[in-house]
Amino acid sequence: MKAVHFGAGNIGRGFIGLLLSQAGYEVTFVDVNEAFVSQLQQRGEYPVTLASEGQETVVVRNVTALSSVTHGDEVAAAIADADLVTTAVGVSILKHIAGAVAEGITRRLAGSSSPLHVIACENAIGGSAQLKELVYAKLDEETRRKADASVAFPNAAVDRIVPLQQHEDILKVVVEPFYEWVVDASQMIPGYKPVNGVHYVDNLEPYIERKLFTVNTGHCSAAYLGYLKGYETIQQAMADDALTASVREVLEETGAVLVNKHGFDKAEHGKYIDKILERFRNPALTDEVSRVGRSPIRKLSPNDRLVSPAVQAYEAGLAFTALTRSMAAALLFDVKDDPEAVELQASLADIGLSEAVAKYTGLAADHKVHQSVLAEYDKLKAN
Numbered sequence: 001m002k003a004v005h006f007g008a009g010n011i012g013r014g015f016i017g018l019l020l021s022q023a024g025y026e027v028t029f030v031d032v033n034e035a036f037v038s039q040l041q042q043r044g045e046y047p048v049t050l051a052s053e054g055q056e057t058v059v060v061r062n063v064t065a066l067s068s069v070t071h072g073d074e075v076a077a078a079i080a081d082a083d084l085v086t087t088a089v090g091v092s093i094l095k096h097i098a099g100a101v102a103e104g105i106t107r108r109l110a111g112s113s114s115p116l117h118v119i120a121c122e123n124a125i126g127g128s129a130q131l132k133e134l135v136y137a138k139l140d141e142e143t144r145r146k147a148d149a150s151v152a153f154p155n156a157a158v159d160r161i162v163p164l165q166q167h168e169d170i171l172k173v174v175v176e177p178f179y180e181w182v183v184d185a186s187q188m189i190p191g192y193k194p195v196n197g198v199h200y201v202d203n204l205e206p207y208i209e210r211k212l213f214t215v216n217t218g219h220c221s222a223a224y225l226g227y228l229k230g231y232e233t234i235q236q237a238m239a240d241d242a243l244t245a246s247v248r249e250v251l252e253e254t255g256a257v258l259v260n261k262h263g264f265d266k267a268e269h270g271k272y273i274d275k276i277l278e279r280f281r282n283p284a285l286t287d288e289v290s291r292v293g294r295s296p297i298r299k300l301s302p303n304d305r306l307v308s309p310a311v312q313a314y315e316a317g318l319a320f321t322a323l324t325r326s327m328a329a330a331l332l333f334d335v336k337d338d339p340e341a342v343e344l345q346a347s348l349a350d351i352g353l354s355e356a357v358a359k360y361t362g363l364a365a366d367h368k369v370h371q372s373v374l375a376e377y378d379k380l381k382a383n
């Protein structure tokens with residue numbers, strides 16, 4: 001079985017590549033990072049170490065790589081011959097890989113109608129659907145028609161904390177022991193062969209919302225509030241009891257939305273929250289606030305981890321002030337080497353707070369959530 005995986009970065013090597021290789025796939029990574037590509041080609045393996053007491057290391061074998069810059073033809077050929085295509089490049093990068101995926105699909109459909117699944121493993125709702133739209137925009141009508149019959153783009157939720165890596169061996173990855181990869185079974189091609197370690201569900205929405213609105217909402221809240229208190233890592237931030245209490249408050253708000261909407265058991269969901277806060281505190285990980293808070297414009301966008309649960313809470317008559325405090329803290333995330341943070345700060349200076357909130361969150365000035373963001377912003381600034 002063959003898989004082509006776009007993005008040989010932290011989650012690509014530390015989770016998707018590892019799991020696919022262990023499930024029996026030959027994995028071809030595709031990346032723009034020439035150092036990753038050449039090392040993977042030369043060695044055909046890399047180590048993954050678990051951030052736990054035992055520090056167990058697994059060697060991921062049966063892997064190689066291609067450059068998305070210089071190996072376009074080989075990438076298309078690999079997709080033409082693959083059973084599975086996955087991505088972990090960042091949701092805003094999907095538009096840059098859509099052409100390569102479209103080229104591979106076109107070449108494949110010229111000679112084969114065997115099923116192909118394309119799964120975006122990004123932190124976003126409907127990541128694979130977004131990729132499908134970008135890919136389909138590059139296919140001609142005849143190829144689109146054929147693709148409808150044998151190429152599927154099931155949405156997915158992926159969960160494993162993989163911080164930035166700084167090791168002598170550039171391929172080495174240290175990951176937390178926990179992992180979860182959930183795929184929408186209703187979007188798979190009938191008769192598909194499940195990948196070992198992947199959890200297939202008929203309705204993905206409760207899973208992706210639970211993951212994004214708990215793990216990622218809590219995580220970015222710790223990052224943005226931690227940044228304001230001068231902490232450099234999530235572990236430092238989570239050692240601050242007052243900050244942890246604020247993060248918990250956010251997760252109680254999203255928890256109320258999730259329990260109300262999806263009918264989760266309240267006590268079970270409380271345990272899920274506890275477990276996630278414990279994962280953030282993992283002393284064997286060093287996870288930088290700048291990584292977890294990265295791309296604040298994406299994180300403040302209407303369908304992402306802050307605005308979506310806040311709006312859903314407001315519409316259900318539930319509390320949302322802790323969420324708007326995190327949104328206000330995101331607006332104060334002034335990290336100079338994060339292009340989105342720089343753009344956000346420039347916009348705030350240029351058009352002012354209320355217009356910037358409207359522009360990035362999609363919430364008009366008379367929306368209660370918008371007004372709450374402004375109030376929380378003033379409070380944070382006054383502190």
Ligand SMILES: NC(=O)c1ccc[n+]([C@@H]2O[C@H](COP(=O)([O-])OP(=O)(O)OC[C@H]3O[C@@H](n4cnc5c(N)ncnc54)[C@H](O)[C@@H]3O)[C@@H](O)[C@H]2O)c1
Nearest residue numbers: 007008009010011031032068088089090091122123161162
């Ligand atoms: N790190 C985590 O804890 C984690 C967990 C779950 C999901 N995710 C999601 O996975 C995605 C990747 O995150 P990450 O932390 O691994 O980031 P990363 O920066 O470590 O990895 C992204 C990789 O994509 C590569 N890339 C960029 N442009 C490319 C292109 N045009 N073609 C091919 N490769 C390209 C980069 O060189 C890099 O190696 C994001 O959507 C993130 O939200 C991350």
Ligand SMILES: O=P(O)(O)OC[C@@H](O)[C@@H](O)[C@H](O)[C@H](O)CO
Nearest residue numbers: 123158159160161162216219292
């Ligand atoms: O990858 P982002 O930028 O969407 O979010 C940063 C972190 O919250 C994220 O990478 C988590 O570590 C991950 O989603 C855990 O599963």
